[in-house]
Amino acid sequence: MSSLHKEKRLLDITGAGDPGSLRTIREEEQNRLGAILSSSPVIELVEDLNELHDSLILRALKLAEIEMARLGHGAPPVPYAYLLFGSGGRREQTFSSDQDSSLIYLDPQNEADALTFENYFQTLAQITVGYLVDIGYPPCEGNVIASNPDWCMSISAWERKLDSWFEEPNWENVRYLLIVADGRLVGGDEDLGARWNARFYRDFLGSPVIARRMMENTLRHKVLVGVFGQLLTERYGELAGTLDIKYGAYIPMVNVFRLMAVHAGIKETSTIGRIRELEKAEILSSEEAKEAAEAFELFLLLRLMAVTKDENGQWAGTGVIHASKLKGEWKVPLKKALKLGRKLQRQVEREMRYRFGGR
Incomplete structure (x- = not known):
């Protein structure tokens, strides 16, 4: 795809004011890509398609922030990171991939902040996931999704969860570890994403059972x-x-x-x-x-x-x-x-x- 078309597509996405407009852009672009599927290098097409998905998700996240402010919740109280798992984390989404995601936010300093942050980010995640459903991304059937409170937590809570999965390597916990191995930051604070990623790799090589x-x-x-x-x-x-x-x-x-x-x-x-x-x-x-x-x-x-x-x-x-x-x-x-x-x-x-x- 030409750089001019990419620039125009990105401008259209960043200028979209609602999920319906984003869904229209997604459908038009996917129809275009579907039409050239058999005649295009597959790696280039997959990269183009996943750039489209990333741009749509980022805009949905921004629209959710705008909606939070409109509802009186203000701007995000602390930095946060929005991660993708599954084919999204691997940059291998197709024309019909679902949502596999999580949200991580900076630690609160006291109990009052803890409740405020939890309410803010769980509401933000629910709005974001709802917008993405409207755009055409169904939620993960296994409920590995940011709107699930188990996947929307402070960084310290996330680190404790990762540690618990390593400490109790039953089948389900190992499945979760395999899921998060594909985790990728798609929006938000890079330092939080890097800290989360570092925790995953910290003790991995020293665990024969895992x-x-x-x-x-x-x-x-x-x-x-x-x-x-x-x-x-x-x-x-x-x-x-x-x-x-x-x-x-x-x-x-x-x-x-x-x-x-x-x-x-x-x-x-x-x-x-x-x-x-x-x-x-x-x-x-x-x-x-x-x-x-x-x-x-x-x-x-x-x-x-x-x-x-x-x-x-x-x-x-x-x-x-x-x-x-x-x-x-x-x-x-x-x-x-x-x-x-x-x-x-x-x-x-x-x-x-x-x-x-x-x-």
């Missing part, structure tokens, strides 16, 4: 390729003949490189970025990084294609694509990419068991 549990969670989604290299499609029901691109290709690759990056102390959150940083750290060879990036780009493309419009013209993600819709020239690269994904899962499992023990 390492084993993360490996078990990471490997639970298997790559959809058979022992003879055949594509494993759904056999029964209304999804018969389809490939689960999200959970059978994309997520396994996301999980592998998240685990590798986190254990190397790499703080990059996008999967392509993690592959590049792993190559720089000489954990991946140049050839391995090239193969992994090519495989992941194909998964990104197919994931974008596994999105349709519903009867109201709204984008809806299915995560699956019918095998009959795969272009002939994609089938061999897809099988190769899936075999690589399976190989990487086995390699990571061996390395983690060697380093941290377990069955």
Whole structure:
């Protein structure tokens, strides 16, 4: 996309005065990007799409601040940070991604401030999430969202929560740690975001139990390729003949490189970025990084294609694509990419068991 178009789009977004206007901009831009999906380099298109999402979220946050002032709550009483998780944190949102977020604010100095800050920021988060729903971003089904008080807290409360997850590494807490490993600041105070991020990485490498549990969670989604290299499609029901691109290709690759990056102390959150940083750290060879990036780009493309419009013209993600819709020239690269994904899962499992023990 030309720089002039980007500048105009950003001006349109920053000048929008309500969620309805932002929704119109989003729909127009996504229709434009959808029309050039098959003819554009997928990484460039994904970057463009995620720049759009970030700009819309930032404007929704600003509109929420304006609404708070209009309601008599004033400006934010202290600095705060708004973080994205999931595909938003990884800069890999599609045309239909939902909201996974949290809000962190500076610590209060006394009990009166504590109540004031809590009321202000929980209300701000609720308004922001509501605006984003209006723009077309549904809330996270798992309730990992800033409007949930469990994900809207002071920085000290957040640090205690992170510590508690590390201290009690049950399945659910490890799942949360994997979620926050993709956390990325999208708006607000950079220092708060950096402090939160530093807490996550502080004791990570010294916890073999966490390492084993993360490996078990990471490997639970298997790559959809058979022992003879055949594509494993759904056999029964209304999804018969389809490939689960999200959970059978994309997520396994996301999980592998998240685990590798986190254990190397790499703080990059996008999967392509993690592959590049792993190559720089000489954990991946140049050839391995090239193969992994090519495989992941194909998964990104197919994931974008596994999105349709519903009867109201709204984008809806299915995560699956019918095998009959795969272009002939994609089938061999897809099988190769899936075999690589399976190989990487086995390699990571061996390395983690060697380093941290377990069955």
